[in-house]
Amino acid sequence: MSGPVLAALVAQAAPLAACVVILFWLRQRPGLAAGLAILSLTVTLGAAGYLVAAVAVPNTTVLATANWLPVAEGPGLAFGVLLDPLSTTMALVVAAVTLAVMVYSLGYMAGDPGFARYYGFLALFAWAMLGLVLASNLLQTLVFWELVGLASFLLIGFWFERPAPAAAARKAFIMTRVGDVGFLLGVLLLIRAAGNATIPDLIAAAGPGGSFAPGFTELVAALLLMGVIGKSAQGPLFTWLPDAMEGPTPVSALLHSATMVAAGVFLVARMHGLFAAAPEVMRFLLWLSVITAIAAATMAMVANDIKRVLAYSSISQLAYMLMGLAAGSVAAGFFHLVTHAGFKALLFLSAGIFIHHAHSNDMREIAGHQPGSQRAGVIGLLAGSLALAGVIPFAGYFSKEAVLAAMGEHAGTAVLALAYATAGLTAYYSFRMVFLTLRGGSAHSPAHDAGAHASGHGQGETAMAAPVLVLAALTLVLGWLGHWFAVRLSPGAEEHGALAFGAGPLTALSLAAAGIALAWLEYGRSGAPRTGFVERMPALRDFFATNWYLDRLYGATVVRLANALSRAARWNDQTVLDGAGDGFGAATVGGGRLLARLQSGYVQMYVSVLVAIMAALAAWLMGGGRLP
Amino acid sequence: MVNLPAVLGVATALFGIGLYGLLQRRSLVAMLIALELMLAAISINVIALTTLTGQDPSLGQVVVLIFVGVAAAEVAIALSLFVAIHRAAHDIDVEHLSELKG
Numbered sequence: 001m002s003g004p005v006l007a008a009l010v011a012q013a014a015p016l017a018a019c020v021v022i023l024f025w026l027r028q029r030p031g032l033a034a035g036l037a038i039l040s041l042t043v044t045l046g047a048a049g050y051l052v053a054a055v056a057v058p059n060t061t062v063l064a065t066a067n068w069l070p071v072a073e074g075p076g077l078a079f080g081v082l083l084d085p086l087s088t089t090m091a092l093v094v095a096a097v098t099l100a101v102m103v104y105s106l107g108y109m110a111g112d113p114g115f116a117r118y119y120g121f122l123a124l125f126a127w128a129m130l131g132l133v134l135a136s137n138l139l140q141t142l143v144f145w146e147l148v149g150l151a152s153f154l155l156i157g158f159w160f161e162r163p164a165p166a167a168a169a170r171k172a173f174i175m176t177r178v179g180d181v182g183f184l185l186g187v188l189l190l191i192r193a194a195g196n197a198t199i200p201d202l203i204a205a206a207g208p209g210g211s212f213a214p215g216f217t218e219l220v221a222a223l224l225l226m227g228v229i230g231k232s233a234q235g236p237l238f239t240w241l242p243d244a245m246e247g248p249t250p251v252s253a254l255l256h257s258a259t260m261v262a263a264g265v266f267l268v269a270r271m272h273g274l275f276a277a278a279p280e281v282m283r284f285l286l287w288l289s290v291i292t293a294i295a296a297a298t299m300a301m302v303a304n305d306i307k308r309v310l311a312y313s314s315i316s317q318l319a320y321m322l323m324g325l326a327a328g329s330v331a332a333g334f335f336h337l338v339t340h341a342g343f344k345a346l347l348f349l350s351a352g353i354f355i356h357h358a359h360s361n362d363m364r365e366i367a368g369h370q371p372g373s374q375r376a377g378v379i380g381l382l383a384g385s386l387a388l389a390g391v392i393p394f395a396g397y398f399s400k401e402a403v404l405a406a407m408g409e410h411a412g413t414a415v416l417a418l419a420y421a422t423a424g425l426t427a428y429y430s431f432r433m434v435f436l437t438l439r440g441g442s443a444h445s446p447a448h449d450a451g452a453h454a455s456g457h458g459q460g461e462t463a464m465a466a467p468v469l470v471l472a473a474l475t476l477v478l479g480w481l482g483h484w485f486a487v488r489l490s491p492g493a494e495e496h497g498a499l500a501f502g503a504g505p506l507t508a509l510s511l512a513a514a515g516i517a518l519a520w521l522e523y524g525r526s527g528a529p530r531t532g533f534v535e536r537m538p539a540l541r542d543f544f545a546t547n548w549y550l551d552r553l554y555g556a557t558v559v560r561l562a563n564a565l566s567r568a569a570r571w572n573d574q575t576v577l578d579g580a581g582d583g584f585g586a587a588t589v590g591g592g593r594l595l596a597r598l599q600s601g602y603v604q605m606y607v608s609v610l611v612a613i614m615a616a617l618a619a620w621l622m623g624g625g626r627l628p
Numbered sequence: 629m630v631n632l633p634a635v636l637g638v639a640t641a642l643f644g645i646g647l648y649g650l651l652q653r654r655s656l657v658a659m660l661i662a663l664e665l666m667l668a669a670i671s672i673n674v675i676a677l678t679t680l681t682g683q684d685p686s687l688g689q690v691v692v693l694i695f696v697g698v699a700a701a702e703v704a705i706a707l708s709l710f711v712a713i714h715r716a717a718h719d720i721d722v723e724h725l726s727e728l729k730g
Contacts, residue, residue, distance in 0.1 A: 603725075604722060611651075
């Protein structure tokens with residue numbers, strides 16, 4: 001077994017072992033559980049780092065498989081690991097973000113009664129995501145895809161004793177499952193057509209000169225895209241993501257940066273060869289993601305819950321990644337995925353510091369609790385917002401620029417204009433968040449709050465601050481890796497220099513600057529109204545604040561239909577099936593009642609019946625004794 | 629000479645009277661008396677069918693003597709049961725003694 005394969009197996013085995021050990025034996029030992037989980041992720045991070053060094057060389061692919069399910073007249077389904085620059089880089093991102101979240105959670109979740117369970121679930125999440133990333137077989141991808149869904153269900157509903165997280169977890173699970181139906185169908189069709197589902201084989205079969213008919217490729221790509229839409233919270237299936245904010249904040253950081261939602265984008269990047277052979281689906285994806293991006297950005301403009309703002313920004317940024325992929329550039333889309341993983345984890349973790357401090361998700365509440373006293377949070381929030389807005393030395397600028405450049409070459413003007421508009425809105429809502437959170441104005445009882453927390457959370461705050469500061473530093477570093485990504489992921493494609501100033505970057509930068517300036521006018525400057533231009537239009541504000549009425553639409557259509565269906569099923573169950581059982585029982589009881597009349601208890605009646613029967617018997621015997 | 633049909637007719641009449649009494653009377657004692665009548669009818673049948681058909685007469689007589697002994701024992705047991713029932717229920721009317729019904 002070669003070194004990279006062994007490293008890939010170790011990277012997957014470590015979190016799995018940690019998860020099993022924690023959930024079975026360490027439920028009562030929170031400290032040990034956290035230590036074990038962090039140790040396992042450190043091992044994974046080391047293995048992933050080795051993988052990146054060994055495999056992330058242009059045009060390197062390592063495929064190691066073991067036959068898992070033999071198929072008649074075919075090579076069979078082989079599970080294994082597929083290592084190439086894409087999967088190894090993603091594995092490193094997953095391991096790094098999960099480790100940061102685990103360290104951070106030492107402070108954030110301290111004292112929670114489910115502390116050990118929490119770390120067990122985090123390890124499960126890491127294992128599922130690594131399995132998905134390194135899978136060599138599309139069916140294997142699907143298995144881990146569902147495990148990722150399970151882990152996020154468990155973590156979103158971590159505080160399941162409260163109704164809102166439990167409902168949010170169900171919503172996340174069911175809505176992503178809608179898309180997964182398509183994914184499953186697509187995988188089954190591929191296995192039927194190709195005999196196996198090994199990813200390089202599928203891509204070769206779909207590509208030019210492959211065995212798949214163009215129509216078939218389009219169909220399969222559309223089905224796979226359904227799964228992507230559900231998982232990456234795009235198009236009509238995104239409303240679960242804002243609700244998923246009911247989970248613990250570090251979970252949101254994990255969910256939004258490197259795992260769960262990134263899984264969908266990663267799948268498109270992984271299967272890009274197949275998607276590229278389906279131009280109609282790619283055109284649809286381009287439009288869908290552009291519309292999702294701008295829709296989510298408008299929703300973020302009116303949210304008052306800091307985590308909801310970040311959730312909408314995730315949807316919007318995921319749409320950017322998909323735009324890059326749909327425009328044909330794996331490097332651009334994946335580059336944005338990596339930088340976004342960094343700065344979105346940073347934003348959530350710094351938001352978590354404020355939430356931990358103020359015990360509220362509402363930005364106006366946080367502003368009233370001396371947000372300035374949380375140094376690491378302020379640094380993290382500022383760096384993350386600058387990256388999100390796409391301001392020049394920060395990571396978001398470079399990757400967004402790569403996406404926009406890829407679109408500029410391959411997409412139409414209308415799409416490009418919408419994408420630029422979204423960039424401006426992004427800057428506006430991210431700095432609306434910054435100003436609303438940090439420039440509170442009226443501080444009430446500051447001394448009391450600061451004192452109470454300084455004494456209680458001394459060590460916890462260090463654990464929370466360290467990952468935030470590391471990630472904040474990373475936002476300045478990751479952006480310069482664009483060239484590295486371009487060389488490794490899209491070898492041969494023309495590359496866009498990191499600082500290739502032209503009309504495009506200037507437009508994006510000036511739009512970002514305009515957005516920030518508008519946010520400053522409305523929220524930042526002293527004496528600002530602190531209500532945005534959208535919030536002054538009640539109809540528009542309500543429209544944006546309720547997910548463009550999508551939840552209401554689902555409530556009126558899908559949910560109502562499902563409820564009617566379950567009512568019919570209930571009627572069938574209670575009236576028809578239970579009725580048959582109850583009727584049988586009632587008939588038995590009634591028959592017994594009728595027959596019990598015979599047992600009158602009157603001796604003389606028994607005697608007369610006896611005599612009558614004897615007489616009849618005698619008459620019958622005397623008549624010859626034959627049956628009639 | 630006593631002819632067989634006449635004796636059997638008497639026995640049948642006696643059995644019918646006994647059956648009527650068994651079904652008609654409500655007192656346990658009266659029912660026991662009627663039952664004794666039916667037993668007597670059967671005894672007559674046995675004697676008549678053994679002696680008047682030219683078989684060994686002593687066999688029938690022995691059997692009937694055993695019947696009488698059994699009947700005496702039965703009466704003793706039945707009457708003591710009736711006393712016990714009367715003590716428990718203060719009644720020996722079978723219409724009122726109908727607790728064992730379904």
